Amino acid sequence: MTERTAPHPFVYAVLYFPLGLMIGYPSVALGYLGAKAGLPVSAVAAIVGTAFFAHSFKFVWAPVGDYSLSRKKWYVIAASVMAAGIFTMSVTPISASTVPLLTLLVLGSNLAATFLAFATEGLMAHNTTPLTRGRAAGWFQSGNQFGQTAGGGMGLYLMKHLPSPWQAGAALAAIVLACSTVLVMLEEPPRALTGESVGTRARDAWRELRGVLVSRPGRIALLLAALPIGTGAAQFLFGSLGPEWNASADTVSFALGAGGGVAIVLGCLAGGYLADRIDKPRAYAMCCAVGVAAAVLLAAAPRTSLGYAAATLFYTFALGMCVASLTGMVLSLIGDHAAATKINLFFAINTLGGLAMLRVDGFAHDRWATNGMLLVETAVGVVSIGVFIALAARIRGADRAH
Numbered sequence: 065m066t067e068r069t070a071p072h073p074f075v076y077a078v079l080y081f082p083l084g085l086m087i088g089y090p091s092v093a094l095g096y097l098g099a100k101a102g103l104p105v106s107a108v109a110a111i112v113g114t115a116f117f118a119h120s121f122k123f124v125w126a127p128v129g130d131y132s133l134s135r136k137k138w139y140v141i142a143a144s145v146m147a148a149g150i151f152t153m154s155v156t157p158i159s160a161s162t163v164p165l166l167t168l169l170v171l172g173s174n175l176a177a178t179f180l181a182f183a184t185e186g187l188m189a190h191n192t193t194p195l196t197r198g199r200a201a202g203w204f205q206s207g208n209q210f211g212q213t214a215g216g217g218m219g220l221y222l223m224k225h226l227p228s229p230w231q232a233g234a235a236l237a238a239i240v241l242a243c244s245t246v247l248v249m250l251e252e253p254p255r256a257l258t259g260e261s262v263g264t265r266a267r268d269a270w271r272e273l274r275g276v277l278v279s280r281p282g283r284i285a286l287l288l289a290a291l292p293i294g295t296g297a298a299q300f301l302f303g304s305l306g307p308e309w310n311a312s313a314d315t316v317s318f319a320l321g322a323g324g325g326v327a328i329v330l331g332c333l334a335g336g337y338l339a340d341r342i343d344k345p346r347a348y349a350m351c352c353a354v355g356v357a358a359a360v361l362l363a364a365a366p367r368t369s370l371g372y373a374a375a376t377l378f379y380t381f382a383l384g385m386c387v388a389s390l391t392g393m394v395l396s397l398i399g400d401h402a403a404a405t406k407i408n409l410f411f412a413i414n415t416l417g418g419l420a421m422l423r424v425d426g427f428a429h430d431r432w433a434t435n436g437m438l439l440v441e442t443a444v445g446v447v448s449i450g451v452f453i454a455l456a457a458r459i460r461g462a463d464r465a466h
Contacts, residue, residue, distance in 0.1 A: 115170050153173070197392065288393070303316060359442045425441060
């Protein structure tokens with residue numbers, strides 16, 4: 065990038081906030097309201113899981129974001145579709161008969177969110193350097209996770225306190241669109257292979273991706289991303305679990321909203337700080353171990369509003385550490401060219417692990433209640449960390465990505 069004053073990395077938090085909101089609103093607001101409407105936890109898990117599904121294979125179409133329109137144009141288009149989607153979700157009544165429609169709305173909005181992600185990732189890769197990417201990763205994921213926590217809690221609060229659902233939907237849509245105003249602070253990356261054929265662009269994307277995957281650091285990162293750890297899957301059911309702790313809507317809104325937003329930001333900054341100071345795969349594994357401890361603490365928490373708030377806030381803090389350290393690890397590998405294609409392979413594989421854990425958590429809760437669900441998540445985390453320790457030393461490849 066040319067010599068100029070780089071913007072504060074807070075800009076990446078603002079740009080990535082709408083993506084988090086597209087996951088947070090279904091998990092927190094629709095989750096809580098769905099439970100109050102009598103939907104089983106497994107039905108809520110299915111709706112929220114659709115949001116994850118939209119992100120699970122996004123590396124397949126990430127080259128469209130890398131090789132077609134400018135990053136800023138893709139951002140504005142995606143944000144407009146997302147704003148329409150969240151407004152429609154808000155005005156749709158919640159019942160067993162509307163679950164298919166809500167599921168479709170969540171899926172469509174999150175498909176649009178993948179293009180917002182491609183735009184933000186490309187802008188971040190271009191407007192940072194290797195020495196600043198750890199810090200940028202912390203802010204980047206703080207926006208995502210703040211959207212999933214505070215954004216989701218804010219959506220629930222607005223749905224509960226404004227006179228009409230359409231007003232809540234309009235407010236959320238306006239917030240999504242407002243995030244695009246910070247685009248003026250960033251330099252637009254040059255478009256790759258302008259005028260070349262689709263085949264040429266596809267081959268270039270594959271060549272860039274393969275350069276990462278043949279390296280030993282890339283393969284270790286891929287192993288960590290594939291393991292079902294660090295996903296914080298239980299968090300996406302916390303909205304529907306609130307009544308088990310006798311927590312009111314306002315308590316849930318705080319714990320998964322404002323309070324959770326602060327916790328997730330602090331966790332993201334802590335994870336990014338750690339990833340800048342020790343070996344990045346080791347940092348991610350350590351953060352995942354903190355996440356396992358958080359699940360145990362949640363299982364042991366007293367069934368009171370205070371117990372709910374304290375345990376979920378620590379779980380949220382641990383999740384922030386995990387996602388920021390994962391992002392820092394991946395950013396250290398991808399470089400600038402075809403950034404969205406490379407970064408989203410790792411994110412998509414990690415999302416598949418999160419989707420699997422979400423469904424496992426929903427099944428385990430219906431079969432063994434909340435503590436059984438958390439113990440299953442703990443066991444999976446312990447086994448996964450053990451697998452990483454056993455396999456990491458055996459992975460071979462080039463010393464670094466091409």
